[in-house]
Amino acid sequence: MTTLYNPLINGFHPDPSVVRVSEEGQDVWYLATSSFEYLPGIPIHRSRDFETWELVGHVATRQGQLGVESVRTAGGAWAPTIRHRDGVFHLVITDAMGRGMLHFTATDPAGRWSDGELILKQDGSGSLDGIDPDIAWDDDGTVYITFSGLILDGPDAGTHLGIQQVAVDLDRHVALEEPRSVWSGSGGQFPEAPHLYAVDGRWYLMIAEGGTERGHAVSIARGDSPRGPFETAPQNPLVSARSTIRPVQNTGHGDLVIGPDHDWLCVLLGVRPRSMTRAFSALGRETFVTPVRWQDDGWPAIAPVLLNPRPGTRVEVSFAEDRPLDGEWIAVRATPGSLADLTSRPGALVLHGRGTTLDDPRPVFVGRRQEHLTNSVTVRIDVSAGIGGLAVRYDERFHVEVEAGGGAVTARAVVGDLVQEWSAPLSSDVLLLHIDSVKPEAEAGFARTSDVFRLGATVDRARVELAEVDGRFLSSETCESFTGRVIGVYARSGDVAVESWTAEGNDE
Incomplete structure (x- = not known):
């Protein structure tokens, strides 16, 4: 049985996204996290058992892949999504206050990754406005970029448009339509971190809401198409530590994956605060993991995140x-x-x-x-x-x-x-x-x-x-x-x- 260590990846490794692939008949998992103004950017960890993880490379290792050389503090590489299709790894991310929304590819996630292509608006006037992009393919090959509509630049900077989506021509990296609003959660602030999954003939849209602090949570909806409309899960939020004294707080920004022994798991971020009121988190946001159980009604249930640190x-x-x-x-x-x-x-x-x-x-x-x-x-x-x-x-x-x-x-x-x-x-x-x-x-x-x-x-x-x-x-x-x-x-x-x-x- 797999031991789920928590943190899964210690230290400053927020906004995790994970993908499972088969290599020489064995399951392997690759996990990407945010890096903001630091280089090399977007670390990639690998595991063959979901217990032991090793840093195998970074997406951004060369000047110009991320425009962080002059980005302001807290800008840079925000919230990757990593996926695999037809032998190619795809990673989408927002280079916040830098280049914009980017798509990277590699045949080996340890590198070398591509230089990164801007995902352009329909009129080609510039990058899509938003953060936390997800990439998913419909059965007919249509590519969907689903993202959080937070505008970072220009006169509307700070405006949040909820969760949005576009179909994209991935050869030209151009949106095929104007952004459409899709399901934006159960009313919490800052809907973000959307991820789309096809499971048993339905499409599930999982997001974070409540902000990345103590109100952070994971919520989900489902529909018959990746475009929606989406039905809200009755038990939202699926996971949150708000208003609890759990040792892992701020849990949210999750990504689902099939783990060892075909058990479903959710990787997500959290913090480990210490003090009388669990007020101060020294290490910042780290990567955690928790089990997922699919219920008879077709909705997932995500367990609370338990603390289980590794040896020193x-x-x-x-x-x-x-x-x-x-x-x-x-x-x-x-x-x-x-x-x-x-x-x-x-x-x-x-x-x-x-x-x-x-x-x-x-x-x-x-x-x-x-x-x-x-x-x-x-x-x-x-x-x-x-x-x-x-x-x-x-x-x-x-x-x-x-x-x-x-x-x-x-x-x-x-x-x-x-x-x-x-x-x-x-x-x-x-x-x-x-x-x-x-x-x-x-x-x-x-x-x-x-x-x-x-x-x-x-x-x-x-x-x-x-x-x-x-x-x-x-x-x-x-x-x-x-x-x-x-x-x-x-x-x-x-x-x-x-x-x-x-x-x-x-x-x-």
């Missing part, structure tokens, strides 16, 4: 010229390879500062997603020729860091417009920097925050604790971010050499 992990990274960075490394509006120099100093990753800080939209920063609620990262760093350090980033306005160079080591917390620093003299240019995310102490049996950052440095084998920072200031609720925590190394000026990276964590 330890990751040690060393650097070599002949071994490129693995796919877990990401950067902000740039590829890690364009920032990380593995050739100028053997055994080190060198970052060349250019005067930017983490307050800037394009910092010299490469990092990895924080995957565990309790987490420690240590780097060995040489700042004899520059200034830089180790940081946890949500975005330009919310980050904490330990920075060394210029004769000092400094812990810094940036929370919106508030900045606080703690400094100590630095006696050596080669040192260890530490950022630990630890479980908060309970008061009268209740924790009052998500976690606590401990920021420190080890110089000449003596560890100096520089500061403690309340972790709630880097949670999705405080930052109001679509992303999550990314821990990485950065350079402000000169050359900063990172000699090793060690991360370990668990979810206790």
Whole structure:
């Protein structure tokens, strides 16, 4: 029997979409998630048993595939749908505030993916206005793009038109009609994340509604045609954690798939808040999974999402010229390879500062997603020729860091417009920097925050604790971010050499 781990994919991996294919007579599942302003974009995970997942590639690995180089924060790659037809993988997504609504293809989901074609309006005047596109084929081969009609640009920016649909000429990537309104849920705000499925001769339209925060939910309707009309399920919402104390909150944005042993499953996003009132979600939106049961009346029933974390992990990274960075490394509006120099100093990753800080939209920063609620990262760093350090980033306005160079080591917390620093003299240019995310102490049996950052440095084998920072200031609720925590190394000026990276964590 399959063990359903939750989270299914740890850390900042929201808006999951999954497809099942047969490879050499064996079922294989591929899962895509959003990446926003980070590159490489749109990670693809693979599993052969729905328990163990590996990152096999990304859709956007080349400049220009996504227009994120200058996209504003929280823009970029929003909500993919991945499907497979006639030996080809199809992925549709909105590059929000970037290129627009895009269609990518590949014969191998590990890559290489196409450059991405804009899905144009009927008059060819530009991209379809909307987010969260789904792609589905009728029995006669008609291609339908169903999407959430949120307008992001122009004078009508912010207007929401509900769930819309067009038939599309996929050879020319042009809509064959004006967008039509279809079923938009049971009255919750922000109807989004539509997915169409043909099951036992009926078409089911599943959407998210209620917003991607505590009111998030999954609802469904059905009809005899992918065009509708659609009948609302009597038990909507099918799944939601709103007004509960469940350890997994914000559950929604689901995608259905047949899992191992032909059991139906729903992958969806959620968060893991900690504190007395389950108020603060340190890691942002993650991917979860829950069983689905088809009832006698033809409607699906989706079980509540249960928490079942994996064992803790330890990751040690060393650097070599002949071994490129693995796919877990990401950067902000740039590829890690364009920032990380593995050739100028053997055994080190060198970052060349250019005067930017983490307050800037394009910092010299490469990092990895924080995957565990309790987490420690240590780097060995040489700042004899520059200034830089180790940081946890949500975005330009919310980050904490330990920075060394210029004769000092400094812990810094940036929370919106508030900045606080703690400094100590630095006696050596080669040192260890530490950022630990630890479980908060309970008061009268209740924790009052998500976690606590401990920021420190080890110089000449003596560890100096520089500061403690309340972790709630880097949670999705405080930052109001679509992303999550990314821990990485950065350079402000000169050359900063990172000699090793060690991360370990668990979810206790």
